[in-house]
Amino acid sequence: MHVHIGCLETAASLGLEYAGPENYGPTYISRANQNIRSVIDLVFVSPTDTLSACVKRAVEHQGRSDHIPLSAVIPLRHTVPKVKGRTLEPFSDEEKEFVTDIVLDIGDLSGYRPTTAEEVERMTSAIADAFSAAWKKHSTEYTVGPNLREYWNDECTKALEEYWQEMMADNHKAFRSAVKAAKCEFFDERIEEVATMNKRPWDLMEWVKERKNPPCEAIQFEGRPCHKLDDLWDALHSTYNAASDRPVDTSILDELADEPERPWPEFSQLELRQALEACLSRSAPGPDHITWRHLKQILALPECGEIIIALANGCVASEY
Numbered sequence: 001m002h003v004h005i006g007c008l009e010t011a012a013s014l015g016l017e018y019a020g021p022e023n024y025g026p027t028y029i030s031r032a033n034q035n036i037r038s039v040i041d042l043v044f045v046s047p048t049d050t051l052s053a054c055v056k057r058a059v060e061h062q063g064r065s066d067h068i069p070l071s072a073v074i075p076l077r078h079t080v081p082k083v084k085g086r087t088l089e090p091f092s093d094e095e096k097e098f099v100t101d102i103v104l105d106i107g108d109l110s111g112y113r114p115t116t117a118e119e120v121e122r123m124t125s126a127i128a129d130a131f132s133a134a135w136k137k138h139s140t141e142y143t144v145g146p147n148l149r150e151y152w153n154d155e156c157t158k159a160l161e162e163y164w165q166e167m168m169a170d171n172h173k174a175f176r177s178a179v180k181a182a183k184c185e186f187f188d189e190r191i192e193e194v195a196t197m198n199k200r201p202w203d204l205m206e207w208v209k210e211r212k213n214p215p216c217e218a219i220q221f222e223g224r225p226c227h228k229l230d231d232l233w234d235a236l237h238s239t240y241n242a243a244s245d246r247p248v249d250t251s252i253l254d255e256l257a258d259e260p261e262r263p264w265p266e267f268s269q270l271e272l273r274q275a276l277e278a279c280l281s282r283s284a285p286g287p288d289h290i291t292w293r294h295l296k297q298i299l300a301l302p303e304c305g306e307i308i309i310a311l312a313n314g315c316v317a318s319e320y
Contacts, residue, residue, distance in 0.1 A: 007042065016044040019053045019072065027057060027068045043072050086139040088289070098138040099297050105130035106298075109307050114314030123311055128288070135289050151179075151186035266313045269305050 008018060021027075021043075030036035045053045058069040088095055106127055114120045159178040163171035218225035221235035276299060279292040299305045314320070 011044045014044075015046065017047045017050050019043050019045045019050050019055045021055045021057045021070060023057050023059075025057055025068075027070065028066055029068070031064070031066055041067055041070055043070050045072065045074065049075065085142050086135070086289075087142055088135070088139045090293075094138045094140075098134050099294060101134040101137065102130055102294075102298055103301060103304055105133065106304060106307055109310075110303050112307070113310050115317055117318045117320045120311065120314045120318055120320045123314065127307075127311070131288055131290055139289070151182045153182050153185075156182050264316050267309045269302065269309065272299060272305055272309060 011018060026037035026039055027041035028036075028038045043053070043055045053072045053074065055070060055072045058071045062068045088098060109123060109126060112123060114123050155178045156175070159171070159175040163175045165171075218227060219232065219235060220226070221231070221238070224231075226232045226235050276292070276296050279296075281291070281293040281296065283292055285291045285294075299308060
């Protein structure tokens, strides 16, 4: 049997190879016409399992279907690979050291004023390296698994492993006790934080949040709300075509003298501070793991703010 080259190329791009059945024959036999037979069911496996897959046409399990099932032996891995990640506990001592190291590292760029695209690239890379080095130094590694709950701790993991090994009622009871203790400890700390630090009692209950403004309100035109589509169209037409029949005399612009080209004003500390104030401190970080709260702490220092301002001005000056 010949397999279409397109199927083989697609399988190869996925790291697979075609494994033909040992009992060669069609995999499709039409119930309406027994003479219509073809091979339209294929099995692709890992190249190392091509011979050991033992693909067979299970004719005895066909039943009333037009298709003959295919069976294969696929080895399963004894261990599931663990996916690792890194995290940094908010408001912890490690986070404070993380911010401190960034301030010290980017402090070496103080006084540097990039004027070309290459210098902007070098400065950007230096800042990125400082953030990356601090993150790797102070963040802790964790294993991605089914128990990524905030209250989960090492005692829960240990109790769960013991229960899996012995599968006894006492182990299950110990596991539930460990989970209960971890929950109590976590939520007690959370309540203490809300009560003494951020003073946001609605954070304790998911169903009670800050009241938001209505997502929309009716458009007003000439003091009347526009609730119908015709009213909206009349408002739009009257607003944007109110001066359509009025002639425009552009000759008055000829009397204005040409002004010399003005240079782009440099960014200031005030602009940087106002831009940061508009950002939500509780937003999720990006791929660089830096949150707006981190940036607010770092750029609150004038020397660090000047470095970022110099980089922004360099981007404008070099047309980067």
